[in-house]
Amino acid sequence: MKENARSLIKDMKVHDHICLIYEDEREWESTIIPFLVEGLKGNDKCIYITDRHKSETIKKLLKKRGFDPEKLKGQFEILSEDEAYTLGGSFDPDAMIKLLEKETEKALDEGYSALRVTGEMTWILKGKPGSEKLIEYEAKLNRFFPKAECLAICQYERSAFEPEILKGVIMTHPILVWKGEIYRNFYYIPPRIFLEGDPARAEVENWLRNIRRENEFIESVEMFTRLFKSFIANVPAIVSVKDSDLRYFLVNDKFCRFAGKKESEIIGKTVNEIFNGETAAIFGDLDEIPLKGDDIAIERKIKGRYYHIRKFPVEIPIGKKGVASIIMDITESKKFEEKLSKLTKNFINIVENSPESIFIVNKTGKVYYANHQALKYFGWEKSEIIGENIGMPIKPNITEEIQTIDANGNLKTAEIRTAKTYWEDEECTLISLRDITKIKEYEKSLKKALKEKDALLLELHHRVKNNLQLIISLINLQEKQFQKEDRKLLKETTNRIRAIARVHEKIYQSEDLTSINLKDYIKDIISELKATYKLPKIKFNCQIQDIKLNINQAIPCGLIINEALTNSMKYAFPDKKGTITIKACKSGDSLNLIIADDGVGFPEGFKPEECEGMGMRIIYALTRQLDGEIKIKGEKGVKIKLKFPYY
Numbered sequence: 116m117k118e119n120a121r122s123l124i125k126d127m128k129v130h131d132h133i134c135l136i137y138e139d140e141r142e143w144e145s146t147i148i149p150f151l152v153e154g155l156k157g158n159d160k161c162i163y164i165t166d167r168h169k170s171e172t173i174k175k176l177l178k179k180r181g182f183d184p185e186k187l188k189g190q191f192e193i194l195s196e197d198e199a200y201t202l203g204g205s206f207d208p209d210a211m212i213k214l215l216e217k218e219t220e221k222a223l224d225e226g227y228s229a230l231r232v233t234g235e236m237t238w239i240l241k242g243k244p245g246s247e248k249l250i251e252y253e254a255k256l257n258r259f260f261p262k263a264e265c266l267a268i269c270q271y272e273r274s275a276f277e278p279e280i281l282k283g284v285i286m287t288h289p290i291l292v293w294k295g296e297i298y299r300n301f302y303y304i305p306p307r308i309f310l311e312g313d314p315a316r317a318e319v320e321n322w323l324r325n326i327r328r329e330n331e332f333i334e335s336v337e338m339f340t341r342l343f344k345s346f347i348a349n350v351p352a353i354v355s356v357k358d359s360d361l362r363y364f365l366v367n368d369k370f371c372r373f374a375g376k377k378e379s380e381i382i383g384k385t386v387n388e389i390f391n392g393e394t395a396a397i398f399g400d401l402d403e404i405p406l407k408g409d410d411i412a413i414e415r416k417i418k419g420r421y422y423h424i425r426k427f428p429v430e431i432p433i434g435k436k437g438v439a440s441i442i443m444d445i446t447e448s449k450k451f452e453e454k455l456s457k458l459t460k461n462f463i464n465i466v467e468n469s470p471e472s473i474f475i476v477n478k479t480g481k482v483y484y485a486n487h488q489a490l491k492y493f494g495w496e497k498s499e500i501i502g503e504n505i506g507m508p509i510k511p512n513i514t515e516e517i518q519t520i521d522a523n524g525n526l527k528t529a530e531i532r533t534a535k536t537y538w539e540d541e542e543c544t545l546i547s548l549r550d551i552t553k554i555k556e557y558e559k560s561l562k563k564a565l566k567e568k569d570a571l572l573l574e575l576h577h578r579v580k581n582n583l584q585l586i587i588s589l590i591n592l593q594e595k596q597f598q599k600e601d602r603k604l605l606k607e608t609t610n611r612i613r614a615i616a617r618v619h620e621k622i623y624q625s626e627d628l629t630s631i632n633l634k635d636y637i638k639d640i641i642s643e644l645k646a647t648y649k650l651p652k653i654k655f656n657c658q659i660q661d662i663k664l665n666i667n668q669a670i671p672c673g674l675i676i677n678e679a680l681t682n683s684m685k686y687a688f689p690d691k692k693g694t695i696t697i698k699a700c701k702s703g704d705s706l707n708l709i710i711a712d713d714g715v716g717f718p719e720g721f722k723p724e725e726c727e728g729m730g731m732r733i734i735y736a737l738t739r740q741l742d743g744e745i746k747i748k749g750e751k752g753v754k755i756k757l758k759f760p761y762y
Contacts, residue, residue, distance in 0.1 A: 124149050124297075129229045131266040132256055133297075134288035136273050136281065143270070146292055147233055148176050150268055151191070154231035155182050160222035161191045164199045164234035167272070189225065196238035206245030208252035212259050219265045232267040237275050250283035257287065257306040268292070286318065301325050335736045342670075353442035359435040361385055361402055393417070398440075401426065405438040414445070421449040472529075472548040475538050480504045483538045492550070494522025511535040511544050519548070527552045633662040633699055636669065640677055648684045652692030659699040662706065668759070671737040672708070678730045679710040679755050687714025687753060706761040709754070717749030
């Protein structure tokens with residue numbers, strides 16, 4: 116495994132024993148100087164042991180990074196090789212380690228956090244007495260560092276050393292830095308074996324383990340490659356990845372169908388070599404933005420259909436940045452939005468042109484909306500009423516008469532009706548005012564006339580009834596302006612808007628979309644397995660919390676569960692009956708999963724971690740993918756404990 120050297124140097128801790136094999140001065144400087152700077156920042160005492168590099172060169176490089184060695188007051192020292200490695204004229208590994216022990220104790224006594232040491236090893240080439248003990252020294256250091264508050268980088272200039280020496284150096288360092296990368300060293304041999312055992316035998320054992328590890332890694336990569344290809348093949352989108360030269364590196368089946376070409380005809384070609392005219396321009400539009408490290412989302416119309424295009428930067432295997440694209444056909448959604456927008460505008464036009472004064476207010480009486488008739492009736496400008504409070508909150512679902520004053524200061528009688536509605540996501544009240552002043556005045560004059568002319572009363576009463584019927588008809592006039600199907604469509608549209616508002620409210624309140632309910636997922640797996648194996652006497656005991664997993668975790672977790680249950684149903688119950696228990700719960704930032712059966716358990720001597728079967732390999736490989744930990748026991752039935760980060 117390798118990591119970027121600069122990032123790991125920042126995370127180095129005491130006990131680390133690292134070997135730098137560098138090709139040139141740039142590699143040397145980019146590793147050693149940051150190593151010293153991080154130590155000075157972290158209150159470590161730093162010692163540099165020179166040979167080929169001059170003290171002034173090191174001091175100058177530290178000054179460029181803001182650290183003046185002359186002002187560090189004992190935190191930084193530069194020693195020559197004859198003040199350290201060959202003190203007294205010869206090299207003694209044990210004496211050098213004692214010197215490190217002494218300097219570590221001294222640093223701690225002086226209040227520093229640890230001792231940080233780096234030394235140039237080219238002094239070995241001078242042939243001083245004891246130089247032949249170099250590899251013995253490096254091996255013994257691996258006994259010293261785990262117990263000491265000390266960390267170090269041993270510097271080896273590759274061109275200066277014979278391959279046989281570098282081979283020994285590699286075998287005695289658990290961590291290597293080479294060409295700007297840090298490697299966990301698979302060829303490292305612990306000091307117990309190197310100094311007291313058979314190094315040659317251990318070296319062969321390392322080779323064999325590495326061969327097996329390499330093959331397991333290749334098989335895992337192939338398996339995950341198949342899984343990845345299966346995943347993107349089933350994604351309901353057009354997916355592609357371009358390399359840094361904007362040549363297609365990866366495409367899914369939907370991309371091939373869209374382009375009308377085979378995958379082999381697309382890979383390695385540019386967008387202009389695949390598409391013509393407008394399509395090529397759209398697919399290649401703004402690729403430079405992701406190459407600079409930013410995401411971009413655009414909508415474009417291609418051949419009469421609407422597409423949402425999202426582009427973002429990705430790391431591709433050759434170590435450079437590429438451009439990934441996910442293209443969704445949103446034509447139906449776009450048509451629905453346009454239809455909804457048109458219906459909304461039509462509805463607003465109806466309200467705006469209504470002969471009644473219409474307001475929308477919140478629960479405190481704050482005005483969100485007033486139609487044209489309302490502004491005209493009260494003599495307001497829109498800016499004078501929108502956002503203002505009209506007084507006491509008005510409850511929905513009331514109908515009553517009130518007294519109002521119109522724009523000319525006249526006292527009017529109005530009928531007020533209220534109903535519950537929504538303004539954006541907020542529950543509000545719709546208020547409708549109908550001026551019935553003339554009706555009221557007519558009623559008064561009619562009552563007065565009734566006292567004087569009984570004969571006219573019957574006729575006038577008949578006319579008032581007709582006028583009241585006319586008023587009732589006017590109330591329904593707006594609705595009857597539409598055909599029956601249009602009225603139904605208007606009502607359905609209103610219901611849709613409310614349903615959509617509820618759906619949007621629900622989406623805002625949730626951060627992962629794309630999640631799977633673990634309990635339902637496991638039940639589906641069990642149902643499928645029951646149907647497959649038809650073992651009715653095998654019972655399942657599920658104790659699963661309400662847990663949602665994102666797709667990146669749900670897939671490997673589900674595969675592990677499937678493998679474990681399959682193994683239990685196939686092998687745990689010779690008599691075809693028993694119980695399988697499945698438990699899942701959250702614990703802090705982790706998810707704990709237990710799968711156990713009361714079957715016969717593993718055969719004697721069976722070790723699951725050494726099993727070459729595909730099922731066990733999948734379980735262990737997917738556990739690593741989840742960054743998880745797994746324990747498998749098989750004494751009294753099989754019990755699997757899986758723990759992985761939950762986010």
